[in-house]
Amino acid sequence: MITSISSDKKDELDILWERSGLRPVIAEDDTSMTIIDDKLSSIGNFCPEVSFKFFHYYASHMMKYLDGIDKGIGHRRAEEEKLENDWRYAWYNITACHYLECSIYDQVEEYNTKVIGKFDELAHPNVVSLIGRMERCLENDDPSGALHAAANIIETTAKDIIDSPNIQNQTLGSFLDKYKNESALPSELKEIVAKIYNLRSRMPLSGHGSTSSPDLNMHDQL
Template sequence: MCFMGLNKKEKNQLEYEVISNNARLKLTRLIRCYVSSASEILNGIIIKQNSIINIARKVRGLGPYVLDSGDDQYYFPEENAWHNGEFELVMYKPNTIELVETLADLIQNDFLEKSLVNEILSGENCSFSFQFNNKGTVEINITPIDSIDDIENDHDHPNIRQLVDRMENALSNEDYPNVLHTSSNIFETLGKIVLGSPRFENKTFAKILDEYKERSNLPDEIIEYMSSIYIKRGKEPLAGHGSTKESKLNRKDAIILVELTKTIVKIEDQLGRSQK
């Protein structure tokens, strides 16, 4: 059998997975290497580009782009230019679910090597990888939340999937200061993913705020809200520091914060893809 797409459970598990632009850049370099191997074949590069572009388009619900040449097998410069541009966006246009399925299709059809893709994903702290079952079908291996590397381990920032789960657990346990604390961590992590540079990793959200405003696709009002949550975390008893005072947060506050935080993560990711 061939890869037939993610099931509902897998899609739900990856709902808050954010794949950084740095990971997408490395994956783009990987498919460039594959395509360049066809440079000695007549029209080999554009034909391979077209195949990869169409795999990605179909995953996104778009029709195929038919590559049509004349009898002389000549492609106009405009055709080559379009393919070069569209090819560079193959890894940037899809949202997380679409990108996972695109990668699986590319691996299944021998456009990409599974081990090289997994190496990139692991290096960028993604919580999924690919494997072949005993029938040769590509499968998605999604890391359980409690097994994802934390910030103290090998990676510079935690996985947002993990933080969302932690925030929801804090809500269930009525630990409202921890809901605030984790929400702030999610916003800081999201900012660092969007900025995509190691020089921001050891900085607080306040220190990266100006650069994040420039790079983010979110409206200023939402970013100001994110900043206010970061500031509130430092002031609220038990949210940022130990305190002998009781927190004033209640369940209503916490529920609103949880849902807004998750929504902001999804909006940032969707806007980032729609701008490509």
């Protein structure tokens, strides 16, 4: 993590979480991060899935060493026990947590069912499936795969909007102008749709097999 959230995005997220009913009632349950001398010192009440994504451990609380003495003790214990991927080389203390043990897992699942589930009901099943594929590609650091899935989402959505049997076996490129005319998206978004689709067609391993390496990283894909 090398960048911070913009003020506008933070305000949007604050409103979202305020309306969700998932924000902690008491401060002790609030998610927190401690920074000392511009370095991460600890995290608290983190979702274990988030902790794993950024710190590679399923944990709700993680604390760095505060001094060299504790760090030396921790390292010696790690060397003696020879555990694979021992967290004690970097952390003073970790509270392991499986997502099913997370105190708000049931609340989040219910929220997703009520809110996100509405999208599943409205979107074409193939689009929902492709979104899941794109998310898995992003989780696996596969930008080419994510681009391929994103382009397929666009093409599937376009065919769903036009709803004509004549285009079901055609590529989006062959009826892109028709889609632009019939879609209610703002013109700026239509241009983005075209750019994503065209990029997929050019990018190795996204639209076609290739012996070339894709010139696309996760930052570009996001």
